[in-house]
Structure formats: structure tokens, C-alpha cells
Amino acid sequence: MHHEFRFHPLRKNLKIINLRFADDLVIFCKANRGSVQIIKQVFEDFCYSTGMKANLSKSQVFFSGISAQDKRQLQLLLELEEGSFPLKYLVVPLRPTKWKAADCGEILKKLKLKLHTWSSRHLSYAGRVQLITSLLVVWGLEKAISHQQEALWVKWVHAVYLKGQNFWQYQLKADASWYWRKICQLREMFSQEEIEKAGSNGRFKVRQLYTGLFQLTPVNYKQFVWNRVSVPKHRFITWLAVNSKLLTRDHLQRVMQLDSSLCPVCDQELESHSHLLFGCYFSQQVVQKIHSWFGCSWPLIYSDWCRWIGGMSKGVRASKVAVVFSATVYFVWHNRNICVVHNYSLSIMTVVELIKNAIKCRLSAFFSDDVVKL
Incomplete structure (x- = not known):
């Protein structure tokens, strides 16, 4: 580092001179002529060597703790307009002080728009899993604070907040930032031993913390339903179907008022898992044609169906059956959703062909070419 360069006072201990974002660069230095001159010279050398030219109209300089006269001199040296706080990055205000309630207005607005639809207000299982995962990653920050000493954010926490203290014994100060306060409050939810x-x-590891919170009961259908050969979205819908967790109308009418509780495909009986997958005439025809085409079959009674899944053995044959089985369940459910959203149903043969094509593509990716000739 050049002997005339001086670090910004808040970054002196960590020797941080810049922060890089996706398409922006923030450079810090002490507000004196020597430091500013060095930064300007380095920047000009970079532009000259790369052939790139800085767009000064999109760049700004920010000052703190200096006189108006010094500010004007440095501004003339840099040939940049003075910016004002709060500086915004991706609509989020970046202040030199704590956030204010008004700063979160744009974020809250976007969140409300996302939460406005019915589907967002009632998170799917996949949505809940993602939410839980995101929160657990935050709960894992203590591991980072304790062990990942080379990370810039961790260095900042140790230099500004912990200052040699243990995270679990650290006493939260009144002037701590919002994000640090929230992280420290998580100590009330989990013990050091659990983390x-x-x-x-x-x-x-998120999985280890999550599984450590519950007494898990093993299920015998795990290998079959979550078979790696099956298409991921097919596995997920099959898992919901096996556990009777699809949002069929018999479930929905318990929490909301529906215009009709009848099956949207046949419009004859109350829609339930048992009816949709086995009792509906449409589903019966699709399943029978797939049975005949592939040369395998499964029970057509819901309770027997679940037991059959749990009794499936491992191996290549079981993997192929799992692909056929999960694809059939998925496209029966897919057609049901088309009926709900668009008020019409695909033909039986159209659904059968969709299932066949999905099966052929998936099996050909894992097994020999003769599988495609099914």
C-alpha cells in the first residue's frame, strides 16, 4: 500500500478499501488529498490499461466529517458530483447510520405484492421447505462466526461487535444494528449444543439441525417415492399423494368456502385422494392403459396402494416402476389442475401420451436404448 494512502477510519483495522456488488464498486478512504489522489490515479491507470472509460455521470462521491472547504477541493480533484444519503442499491437504502422504518417501505411493498395472491398466502409444501431452509441457514451463522475467520463479513463482526468475546456470552449493545440484533436474539431459540x-x-448443516429437533419415524416407502430415477417434480407430487396431502377439494373445503366440492374432472363425486386417483372414470382409464402398455400394475384401492408402495423392493426393475408410477400420478394431478384453472379436461389418450413420453425420456437418460422401445 502506498505510504500516503490512509484507510477510512471505520475500516482501518480490517484494511478494507472496497466492496464489490453485482455491477457496482464502492471505494473507501480517508478524506485527505493524498489518499484521494492515489485512488484517482489507480482508477485512471486501470481505465488506460483495459481500454474502458469511466462513466462519471453515474458515479458519485460521499463525504463525512470534513469541512465544506476540504469537501470542495476533493470534489474538484475527483471531478465527481457529491451524492447524498441514503444511497440506494437494489431499492434498499444504504445509510451510514441505522435503517429507519421508512427505509423498509419499498421492501414491504414488494413483499405485500408477493403475498397478495391466494397461492402465496397459503404456501405450498415446497414453499414451506424453502422458508424453513432460509431461516435455518441464518441460525447457522454462529458456526460461521466461530470458524470462518477469513470471510469478510465475519471479520467485520469480530472487529465491530465481538472484539474477542465469545458469541454465546456476548452482551448485546443498545446501538447494535438491526441484522446483528436479530442474529443475537436467535440464541434464545437454540442452545450452543444444538448448533x-x-x-x-x-x-x-441445515439438515442436521432440523432433524435434531424432531423424533423422526422412518417410512417404508422412502426409497420408492424418492427414487433418483424419477423426475423430481413427479417425486414431490407422489409424496404428497401417498401422504394424502394434495390440495383436493375435500381438504380445501375445511379451510375455505368452495363453489363446488365435486371432482373437477368428472363432476360426479366429492373430490378426494381416493376418488381422484382411483374412483374417477378418467383416472381409471388412464391407469389401465398405462398398466397394459408397461406390463406392470398396482392396486386400485388407496389403502392397498400405499401398502404396495412400501413393499416395493430395490433394484433396476423397481426404479423403472417408480418412474412409471410417479409420472402417472403427476399427470393425473396435472390434468385435474387444468380442469380447475381452465375449466376443460385433456383427453384420456392425450394424458396417456404425455405419461409415455415422460417415461421414455427419463428412462433413456438412465438406462440402455432398448428401454425407449417400450
């Missing part, structure tokens, strides 16, 4: 158990070699 430590949720990882190894300094690496936090």
Missing part, C-alpha cells in the same frame, strides 16, 4: 451438533469441521 454445535448441526455441523462438522466448522461447516453448518
